Amino acid sequence: MASDQPIRLGMLGFGTVGQAVARALQRRAHEIATRTGRAIVLHRVAVREPAKPRPVALDGLHVHRSPLEVVEQPDVDLLIEVMGGEEPAASAIRRALELGKPVVTANKVVMARRGPELLGMARRRGVPLLFEAAVGGAVPIIRPVQESLASDRILALLGIVNGTTNFILTEMTDAGAAFEAALQEAQRRGYAEADPSADVSGLDAACKLSVLASLAFDRWVPLDRLDVRGLEGITARDVQYAGELGLAVKLLAFSRLRDDAIEAWVGPALLPRRHPLAQVRGVNNAIWLVTEAAGELMFYGPGAGGDPTAAAVLGDVMDAVRRHAARLPTDSRNGSWPVAGVEWEPARMVEPGGALARFYLRLQVLDRPGVLAATADIFGRHGVSIESVIQKGRGEDPVDLVFVTHEAPLAAVERVAAQVRELPVVAWTGPLVRVVGGA
Numbered sequence: 328m329a330s331d332q333p334i335r336l337g338m339l340g341f342g343t344v345g346q347a348v349a350r351a352l353q354r355r356a357h358e359i360a361t362r363t364g365r366a367i368v369l370h371r372v373a374v375r376e377p378a379k380p381r382p383v384a385l386d387g388l389h390v391h392r393s394p395l396e397v398v399e400q401p402d403v404d405l406l407i408e409v410m411g412g413e414e415p416a417a418s419a420i421r422r423a424l425e426l427g428k429p430v431v432t433a434n435k436v437v438m439a440r441r442g443p444e445l446l447g448m449a450r451r452r453g454v455p456l457l458f459e460a461a462v463g464g465a466v467p468i469i470r471p472v473q474e475s476l477a478s479d480r481i482l483a484l485l486g487i488v489n490g491t492t493n494f495i496l497t498e499m500t501d502a503g504a505a506f507e508a509a510l511q512e513a514q515r516r517g518y519a520e521a522d523p524s525a526d527v528s529g530l531d532a533a534c535k536l537s538v539l540a541s542l543a544f545d546r547w548v549p550l551d552r553l554d555v556r557g558l559e560g561i562t563a564r565d566v567q568y569a570g571e572l573g574l575a576v577k578l579l580a581f582s583r584l585r586d587d588a589i590e591a592w593v594g595p596a597l598l599p600r601r602h603p604l605a606q607v608r609g610v611n612n613a614i615w616l617v618t619e620a621a622g623e624l625m626f627y628g629p630g631a632g633g634d635p636t637a638a639a640v641l642g643d644v645m646d647a648v649r650r651h652a653a654r655l656p657t658d659s660r661n662g663s664w665p666v667a668g669v670e671w672e673p674a675r676m677v678e679p680g681g682a683l684a685r686f687y688l689r690l691q692v693l694d695r696p697g698v699l700a701a702t703a704d705i706f707g708r709h710g711v712s713i714e715s716v717i718q719k720g721r722g723e724d725p726v727d728l729v730f731v732t733h734e735a736p737l738a739a740v741e742r743v744a745a746q747v748r749e750l751p752v753v754a755w756t757g758p759l760v761r762v763v764g765g766a
């Protein structure tokens with residue numbers, strides 16, 4: 328990068344985030360140049376369908392269909408990857424690093440599935456690979472965990488890391504919206520993934536948790552070792568009943584150190600309405616960290632959407648330009664996943680079935696004499712003690728029974744749910760939902 332020349336960007340993807348990056352580069356060209364000491368211009372892009380009409384036009388750019396073709400161009404100094412998915416994104420990032428080109432990505436799938444390999448490559452080449460936008464959208468969380476808290480020890484993290492599902496749950500709670508209508512609105516606003524089932528199933532949040540927990544605990548927390556549940560089966564009635572219990576439904580990501588093993592899960596959870604995470608509404612995300620020295624910290628802001636995400640992407644671009652110009656290697660902790668010079672090892676994980684929590688379970692039962700005693704008996708036989716039970720409706724066919732348990736191992740509560748489901752009076756059982764924080 329000769330210092331009198333602008334930095335020429337190659338960008339893979341020109342969808343919600345890519346177009347917002349292009350807009351911001353134009354609108355903020357002066358601040359960006361002043362703050363980095365270099366002009367930064369978008370030069371080449373890769374898209375699947377160049378002829379598709381877009382709110383931001385591709386005019387004046389070199390447009391390619393092949394991501395690798397963009398990477399290989401000698402006039403591309405720095406790569407932005409905002410196309411999503413594992414491949415061809417990971418191969419393009421890898422090739423850029425091999426060529427010594429700094430990379431900025433918003434892709435949590437790539438970082439969760441290929442992070443250790445790509446960060447290892449970045450470190451060997453002494454080239455930045457930055458991914459602040461991959462977790463929490465505009466919320467700064469990667470840099471605080473890697474840099475600001477580098478001297479501290481993170482003990483636990485709990486967060487809302489998916490904007491789409493938080494938006495859906497907020498619409499269902501506040502406006503009584505139907506799940507499908509709220510999801511469509513989230514897609515229209517550009518919050519959802521290209522395949523929104525990744526948001527709804529908890530996979531998007533799980534990728535983010537894998538990345539964040541790996542950085543927080545300095546060992547690889549593999550995606551396929553997480554207990555991942557989504558919003559499937561959560562209905563307006565659950566939202567209503569939770570409200571009546573003074574609780575709010577959220578899709579949470581949780582991880583903590585237990586002895587030297589890692590417990591990690593993503594799933595629907597009920598929080599007391601006064602809990603700070605219960606106040607996080609709409610597309611916002613929030614991550615609450617517990618550390619040894621600093622205590623409790625909370626990071627909050629828009630977790631999805633073109634402009635907020637583009638701000639995080641461009642922050643990384645400017646950082647990469649400054650680092651490269653100063654010939655700094657990737658900093659002490661960036662790329663410390665795996666730890667410098669040490670072969671990376673997957674974390675020892677707490678078996679999900681053994682992890683303790685309180686649970687909410689809703690059943691639809693035929694209103695027959697003795698039905699409550701029959702279901703409660705199953706809980707007792709598996710050693711799961713019931714904290715509260717509510718019956719909703721009477722005489723209708725079927726009625727709802729809502730159980731909240733005391734702390735119990737997940738595996739025991741799963742056995743209860745499976746056995747209850749077999750009772751002839753039980754018409755339907757909902758998903759297991761954790762209850763977090765005091766009632």
Ligand SMILES: NC(=O)C1=CN([C@@H]2O[C@H](COP(=O)(O)OP(=O)(O)OC[C@H]3O[C@@H](n4cnc5c(N)ncnc54)[C@H](OP(=O)(O)O)[C@@H]3O)[C@@H](O)[C@H]2O)C=CC1
Nearest residue numbers: 340341342343344374375376409410411433434631632636
């Ligand atoms: N949207 C958001 O709020 C956030 C998104 N992210 C992440 O940012 C990334 C991009 O998201 P988003 O902008 O919403 O996604 P979009 O689906 O809106 O855009 C994807 C872009 O990538 C292009 N593309 C996809 N596959 C290929 C391919 N094989 N070859 C060439 N071009 C390809 C598409 O081309 P075409 O336009 O021709 O179809 C499109 O321009 C994802 O990793 C996402 O997880 C992170 C934080 C927030």
Ligand SMILES: N[C@@H](CC=O)C(=O)O
Nearest residue numbers: 489490491519520631
């Ligand atoms: N689909 C994601 C986008 C940001 O990562 C979300 O809704 O959070």
